[in-house]
Amino acid sequence: MERDRPEVVAEVAAAFEAYERALVDNDVDGMLGFFADRAVRFGIADQQNGLEEQRRWRVAQGPLPAGRFLKETQIHTYGMSTAVVTTLFGYPGSVVLGRQTQSWARLPEGWRIITAHVSEPA
Template sequence: MEINNPEVVEEVRALFERYEQALIDKDVDVLDATFWNSPLTIRSAIHENGFGFDEIHAHRVRRPPGPGIKLNRRRLVITTLGRDIATVHLEFDMRGRDMPARQSQTWVRLPDVGWKVVLAHVSVTESSPAY
C-alpha cells in the first residue's frame, strides 16, 4: 500500500479546502456533498452531534454563515492510505478560547460517489500535542 501518494494527497487537500470554504459561505449543497449520505456517517462536534447524514444535514441548515469557530490554523496533516482512504487532521485556534481545537475527518473514495467524509470530529483541548 502506498502512503501519501502526492496526487491523492492534493486531491483530498482540494476537497478539504472546498469544504472549509463551504462552512464559511454556508453552502449547504457543498457541505452535504462532502459527507457520505448514509445513516452510518457520524459527525461529533462542539455544538452538535450528528448520527447519520440526516442529522448532520439538519445541523447544516440551522448553522449561521460566517467564519465559525476557527480563528487561524496551526497545523494541517493529510495522510492517504492507498488511493481510497485518507485522514485529515487540523489543529486551530478557536475564537473566544485560549486553547487549541482539533478537527479530524476520515475520507473514503466510494464507488459511484467519489470521496466522502464518513467520520468527523471537532473538539477543544487544553494543551497542544508534542508532535
C-alpha cells in the same frame, strides 16, 4: 499498501480545501456534499448520524465566527481510497485551538467524509 502518494494527497487536499471554503461560507449544501450518506459527525456539543440529521443541525446553526484559520493541517493517505485529515483551528482574539479530524474515502461519487470529530480543549 502505499502511503501518502503525492497525487492522492493532492486530491484529498483539494477536497478538504473546498469543504473548508463551504464551511467558512456557511454553504450548507456545499458542506453536506462532502459527506457520505451514512457519515457520523461528533461536534463540540452535538452529534449527527447521517446526512438528514446533519442537514437539520447545520440549518439550525449560525455561521462560524469571522477569521477562522487552520494550523498544522496533516493529510495522510492509505492506498488510493482512504485518507485521514487532522487540523487545528482557531479564531482571532482567542488562544484556544480546536481540533478537527476527518476520515475520507474515495467513493464512486468522489472523495467523501465518512466520519468527523471536532473538539476544543476544556
